[in-house]
Amino acid sequence: MSSESSPSTPSAPSAVWAIFNREFAGYFRTPLAYVFLSVFNAFAISLAFFVGNIYEAGVANLDRFFLYHPWLWAFLAPAAGARLWAEERRQGTIELLLTWPISVWQVAVGKFLAAWLFLATALFITLPIAFTIGYLGDPDVGVIVSGYLGSLLCAGACLGIASIASALTRNQVIAFVTGFLACFLLVLIGYGVFDEFIGGLFSRNIIEEVRRLGLWRNLEPFTLGLVDLRPVAYFLTLSFGGLGLSTIIIERR
Template identity: 40%
Template sequence: MTAGSSIAGLHAVFRRELGSYFTTPLAFVFLAAFAFAAPAFAFNVGRFFDTNRADLAPLFAYLPWLLMILMPALAMRAWAEERDRGTIETLLSLPVPVWAASLGKFLAAWVVAGLALALTFPMWIAVNYLGAPDNMAIAAGYLGAFLLAGAYLAIGQALSATTGNQVVAFVLGVLAAFLLTMAGSPFVTGALSSAVPAWLVEAIAHLSALERFSAFQSGVIGVKDLVYFLSFIAGGTAAAGLLIGASRAGGR
């Protein structure tokens, strides 16, 4: 199969998936939930107006926890729905490489996630109206949130490829995102320090998505942090493709 036909197949899967989000209420419900929940956390829990600061720190402080729930909800249908409806055989019979199908599904979901983040832009406009924020730092925070959403989506879609039950895929996705987020917390490192070597505790702490996202929150875009998120995105997408490819080879 030529590179041109593979790209055409990727584009076809991307359009199919993106269209499927908006031909059902799923995308609209997801976007509405995000548009309501993100400001609600920032205004009520983060006490946005009480900080007397012209920045989006209250929003970014709670985005990881919101993404940890909503991204698995967006990812759970990727392959589990195909298995449940029996359409996965039709998809895999098309002249589309598995990697292209996996990447196409991921990119479609990532676009929806990007649209959800874009719905919080009025808050960015508001802080510019109220004061003089560091817009470069805010832009870095949004980039970090987009990459974090991509990492959660890729992991969620890989887990979706292991089951035909969307609820199971969602629970597994939330659990994986939670573990990835909490990896560097004192609670986890303290619990592990008495059971595993110090070097392993440190290695696990470095896997913390929250720690990497915090750098973007501060306006710092580091190469190591970019590589971290892109590695999870690439690894999750590749894992989904391998799992689906293995099921095709096994006739399932």
């Protein structure tokens, strides 16, 4: 018998691409996708201009715009990621999906990349804000690019957490709430209210190490134009660690 794979079995890139196309197109088959994109942009613009007072800062940069992105992704990434596996479970299509001549890993990667691109679409629709700042002032383009890169990585990290929550249940609402609470905790780490809460329980050294796990703590260097290896590794670990763990959960269920 030949050791070559069956002609009906697609290569790994082809399998991932097929799942990616299926999932990404699925986001736009309902009006919810457009509602999601509109809500993200409405909140991003409102927080930047009305809460962050980006015009009154007197500096041509977007640091106040990116300041609120961890909060946005903590809410919206779980909203987009809740359907990754929970929807398949609810509709009973996950069994059919897993009978295809492709591995669970290929399905998971295709789903994750499609969801990440959907979040990237929401992020890059905000580019007119950057163009406006560029028109009104003389911003450092490198800082803006690194800020968008950091925000995209932050979105992937929250999506990784959301994918775990989605793999654990067939209920999208439960998946969303679980993912949101986990992401919210990571956003809260590093803010004063969190330090006050645990300040009397742990030493300063322990608190400082815990703060390193916060989403904003790792996004902040990007908003200053610094692409450091440590925050990049942090975001990618959450992203692909979540992807890997969710895949293992699906395989064992």
